[in-house]
Amino acid sequence: MTDVTPDPKDRHDRLFRTALLIRLVEERIIDLYPSDCIQSPVHLSIGQEAVAVGVCEPLQRNDLLFGTYRGHAYYLARGGDLNAMFAELFGKIGGVSKGKAGSMHLAAPAVGMMGSSAVVASAIPHAVGAALAARVRNTNQVIVTAFGDGATEEGVYHESLNFAALHGLPVLFVCENNGLAVHASLAERQAYRMIDQARLYGIPAETLTDGWDFLAIADATDALVREIRRDGRPRYLEVATYRSREHVGPAEDFGAGYRRRIGLEDWQDRDPLIQDTDRIARLTPEITAEIDRAEAFARASPWPEHEDLLSDVV
Amino acid sequence: MRRLSFAEAVREAMVQEMERDPTVFVFGIGVPSHAKIFGTTAGLEEQFGAERCFDTPISEESMTGFALGAALRGLRPVHVHIRVDFLLLAMNQLVNMISCYNYTTGGRTPIPLVIRAIIGRGWGQGAQHSKSLISYFTHVPGLKVVAPTTPVDAKGLMIAAIRSEDPVIFLEHRWLHWAVDAVPEDAAASPIGTARVLRRGRDLTVVAVSWMVVEAMHAADILARHGIELEVIDPRTLAPLDVDTLAASVSRTRTCIVADCDWVFSGFSAELAASITERCFGQLTKPVRRLGWAHTPCPTVRALENVFYPNAETIVHVVEDMLGCGPFDLAGVDFYNHENRFKGPF
Ligand SMILES: Cc1ncc(C[n+]2csc(CCOP(=O)(O)OP(=O)(O)O)c2C)c(N)n1
Ligand SMILES: [Mg+2]
Numbered sequence: 031m032t033d034v035t036p037d038p039k040d041r042h043d044r045l046f047r048t049a050l051l052i053r054l055v056e057e058r059i060i061d062l063y064p065s066d067c068i069q070s071p072v073h074l075s076i077g078q079e080a081v082a083v084g085v086c087e088p089l090q091r092n093d094l095l096f097g098t099y100r101g102h103a104y105y106l107a108r109g110g111d112l113n114a115m116f117a118e119l120f121g122k123i124g125g126v127s128k129g130k131a132g133s134m135h136l137a138a139p140a141v142g143m144m145g146s147s148a149v150v151a152s153a154i155p156h157a158v159g160a161a162l163a164a165r166v167r168n169t170n171q172v173i174v175t176a177f178g179d180g181a182t183e184e185g186v187y188h189e190s191l192n193f194a195a196l197h198g199l200p201v202l203f204v205c206e207n208n209g210l211a212v213h214a215s216l217a218e219r220q221a222y223r224m225i226d227q228a229r230l231y232g233i234p235a236e237t238l239t240d241g242w243d244f245l246a247i248a249d250a251t252d253a254l255v256r257e258i259r260r261d262g263r264p265r266y267l268e269v270a271t272y273r274s275r276e277h278v279g280p281a282e283d284f285g286a287g288y289r290r291r292i293g294l295e296d297w298q299d300r301d302p303l304i305q306d307t308d309r310i311a312r313l314t315p316e317i318t319a320e321i322d323r324a325e326a327f328a329r330a331s332p333w334p335e336h337e338d339l340l341s342d343v344v
Numbered sequence: 345m346r347r348l349s350f351a352e353a354v355r356e357a358m359v360q361e362m363e364r365d366p367t368v369f370v371f372g373i374g375v376p377s378h379a380k381i382f383g384t385t386a387g388l389e390e391q392f393g394a395e396r397c398f399d400t401p402i403s404e405e406s407m408t409g410f411a412l413g414a415a416l417r418g419l420r421p422v423h424v425h426i427r428v429d430f431l432l433l434a435m436n437q438l439v440n441m442i443s444c445y446n447y448t449t450g451g452r453t454p455i456p457l458v459i460r461a462i463i464g465r466g467w468g469q470g471a472q473h474s475k476s477l478i479s480y481f482t483h484v485p486g487l488k489v490v491a492p493t494t495p496v497d498a499k500g501l502m503i504a505a506i507r508s509e510d511p512v513i514f515l516e517h518r519w520l521h522w523a524v525d526a527v528p529e530d531a532a533a534s535p536i537g538t539a540r541v542l543r544r545g546r547d548l549t550v551v552a553v554s555w556m557v558v559e560a561m562h563a564a565d566i567l568a569r570h571g572i573e574l575e576v577i578d579p580r581t582l583a584p585l586d587v588d589t590l591a592a593s594v595s596r597t598r599t600c601i602v603a604d605c606d607w608v609f610s611g612f613s614a615e616l617a618a619s620i621t622e623r624c625f626g627q628l629t630k631p632v633r634r635l636g637w638a639h640t641p642c643p644t645v646r647a648l649e650n651v652f653y654p655n656a657e658t659i660v661h662v663v664e665d666m667l668g669c670g671p672f673d674l675a676g677v678d679f680y681n682h683e684n685r686f687k688g689p690f
Contacts (some may be wrong), residue, residue: 070644121645122467132470132644148472149429150402183401184433211402213377219401239519286378308485333647 045083045244046302046309051317052079052103053303054252055112058321059119060280067091067329070132075103076299077274082107084247084284085174085267088255095158095174096153097124099134100206101146104176110138112320126332126337131304135309150211151177151184154203158190165262172258176204180211182224187196194264195231201264203228203252206241208273228266241271242301272297345526350680352476353495353527354460354516356500357423360531362392368506369396372407372424372460380522381424382462407461408434412442415457420506427513429475438470442511443486454509458502463491464517464555464605465653471641476606478553481513482583482615488536489583491515491605493557495525497580500534509535515582517555517605520647525614537581539589545573548599548663551590551616552576556603556635562656562679567663575661582612590616591623599666600624600632603659608636633662654680 060068062070066083075082082103086095089108097104105115110126119133123185126138132146147153157175164171181187182205194201205224209216228235234257240246247269254265274294276283284291298304348356362368369392375381376389376399388397400407403487404425411421425431431438441595446454463476478603481489504546505512519540530670542557542562557578564574575593579585594600604613617632635654643652656677682688 069646071473072471087677109433121647128644130470130648132468134472134644149433180402183403185403185405212374213379214374214399217400218399288378334643334645336648336651339638339643339648339651340640 042245043309045087045248046306047313047317048082048107049079049244049303050310050313051320052082052106052308054314054317054321055106055115056102058325062325063280067274068091068133068261069121070119070134071278071332072119072133072280073100073278074275074280075100076240077168077272078206078208079103079303080242080244080247081204081269081271082176084244085176085204085251087248088252089142089174092142092169093172093174093255094144094146095176096157096180097136097146097162097176098150098153098181099146099148100178101136102133102304105136105138105143105146108138109141110143112324114138116324117169120328120331121333122328123334123338124325124327129334129342130338130342151181151187153177153188154181155190157194157201157245158194158199160200161194162197164200170199170259172202172255172279174202174204176206177217178211179205179209179224180208180219181205182227183219191228191231191233198261198263200262201249202251203264203266205268206271208271210273210277210289213286213313215289225266225268232263233266233277235266235268237268237270239270239336240300241269242297244302254263345387345528347524347528348499349370349383349521350369350495350498350516350523351521352584353499354384354502355388357531358388358506359391361503361506362388362396363501364435364531365506367418367420367424368412368420370422370424370485371398371400371652372426374400374426375424379538381426382518383525383640384521387648388687392518392528398587403562404430404433405437408437409441411459412455414438415455416445416453420456420458421485422458422460422506425459426526427473428477429472431461432477433458435480438487439484444483446510446658447486455511456509460514460516462518463515465649468644468646469642470511472644474551476554478515478582478604478606478612479610479615481515481568482612483517486511488512488581489515490581491535491554492580493517493520493523493554493578495527496680497534497540497578499527500532501536501580503531504533504536505623508536509627512536517678519555519682520558521578523558530656534580537584537586539577539579539586541575541589542578545575545597546595547573547667548601549575549577549590549593549597550601550603550659551620552578552603553582553616554605555613556654559654559656560603560659563659566656566672566674568658570670572663572667572669577620579616585615587619587623590620593622598627598629600628601659601662601666602634603654604634607638607639608634609639611636617648630683631668633666635659635662650680
């Protein structure tokens with residue numbers, strides 16, 4: 031993928047389509063949520079789609095990604111099956127994990143989406159270990175770990191950065207900085223700048239400020255992934271982004287008092303998934319049909335049986 | 345007497361202790377934020393200021409060691425975890441440091457600190473957000489573990505926990521926060537280390553832990569309509585355990601079910617069953633039966649959650665089996681009312 035230069039217009043369309051797919055999928059989730067057919071927490075990425083789309087585009091099929099509970103976008107950007115995703119959200123046997131894992135733990139190892147953890151920062155070292163395996167097995171894979179700004183406050187994050195740098199492992203650390211951890215702003219939580227700190231470990235690091243710009247994110251990631259493939263050493267990418275919904279759940283929560291609506295409006299003014307009305311009009315019908323099919327698949331899929339309770343445990 | 349919810353009772357206990365003792369402070373992830381940990385920390389920051397009620401970075405291990413340091417120097421921290429699953433990140437501080445600090449200093453450094461953790465079933469919370477881990481804590485010498493189930497005990501045990509010179513783990517099942525009852529206004533501590541007999545009955549003793557107390561009381565109501573009398577005991581304090589009260593009951597009823605709010609294998613229910621059996625072996629007409637969660641990570645989908653978790657119906661069926669009675673007609677009994685009330689995400 032990274033060796034051929036695609037037609038720029040096609041590439042733009044392709045990235046846009048994936049981003050729009052994620053947006054429309056999550057909007058469908060918002061529509062469905064009140065009907066109680068999704069009986070588990072959902073952490074939406076509306077506003078943050080471009081990070082997942084931009085980061086995943088330059089990856090090759092056998093590259094791996096470890097994610098978080100805010101994982102719908104990465105699952106879809108890696109090419110995870112939409113039917114199986116909806117069935118998982120509905121808790122049906124046709125779900126990626128038989129309905130037993132739900133939204134917070136989307137995984138599709140077949141397309142390199144290795145898992146999603148709902149315990150903050152806990153998947154970061156998995157990427158480092160997988161990177162060691164890539165080196166030992168000489169697979170030339172790049173291993174990505176995507177996490178939020180809050181995750182950088184955990185000890186395991188620092189320990190993982192250190193080990194990856196110390197042993198020169200092919201990891202791309204991707205920090206989705208939405209400035210929030212639940213309701214707490216960055217300034218209330220951190221005495222450091224994430225980028226400086228990554229550099230302290232000797233990891234080349236950069237920050238992108240236009241978190242809506244999937245083309246810029248894809249270009250930056252492409253360059254970093256090429257560097258990692260060349261020297262096998264870790265890189266760090268921080269992207270400033272915007273979470274438009276409540277931390278968990280389908281609603282907006284600007285009334286809660288911890289942030290201001292004005293941020294949303296600024297974001298929306300630049301968000302291609304709102305501004306690029308031509309592409310939206312052209313691509314929406316086909317994507318909507320795809321989502322309709324996935325929803326129908328989920329509805330038709332059976333519930334897990336009682337015997338399924340004890341499967342896959344040991 | 346005025347009525348309070350369990351959540352309000354926990355809050356009132358903390359407020360009264362903070363008013364009485366300026367060394368008490370309450371902190372943890374999300375503690376002052378508008379969601380207020382089920383309402384239990386509402387108004388604390390406003391009343392006592394950010395010095396005594398504050399949020400933290402997402403750094404559980406460090407913040408737990410921090411609590412130890414503060415307790416060592418005369419403060420009384422109350423550290424709050426919105427889910428017990430996150431307390432796992434702090435197990436080193438808890439088990440290697442807090443539990444044995446006083447011991448390794450020859451009894452010269454008591455550690456008066458409270459760790460509150462929300463446990464148990466939520467709403468599609470799945471494998472990483474709905475544990476109880478009770479035996480993880482009760483297993484460790486040097487920790488007291490309480491799990492109140494009524495608003496009165498929530499208040500009394502919180503006061504006792506804050507006043508205790510020893511570290512206390514205070515486990516709150518999230519669904520219990522809505523329980524409402526009469527609660528005394530004055531700040532009186534309930535003794536740590538005594539069980540409460542919630543209901544007298546001659547036929548069978550149910551020792552129930554945390555949320556399972558609610559299910560056991562429900563089962564007792566159902567069975568009473570069929571002439572079966574359950575005695576329901578809430579240990580309230582899990583470590584140290586009031587075995588005397590449990591043994592006295594089982595000696596009379598001679599039949600016992602232990603209903604835990606956790607996995608069964610190697611769980612706290614094993615300790616309860618063994619302790620009761622050691623004391624009552626000769627009087628028991630049958631082996632003690634244990635109830636708890638299925639031996640699997642918690643499934644997210646409700647269809648399986650409902651078989652993963654035992655409830656009043658499970659208790660009724662085990663009673664039928666042990667006493668050789670029934671089967672009773674359970675048509676029309678609503679068994680999942682609390683679950684239906686709870687609409688995510690916490
Ligand atoms: C170890 C741990 N502590 C606390 C929590 C509760 N929690 C869930 S998400 C979250 C905020 C994480 O913020 P960030 O890493 O920035 O990710 P975002 O949700 O903003 O995408 C917190 C504190 C958790 N899941 N795991
Ligand atoms: Mg964040």
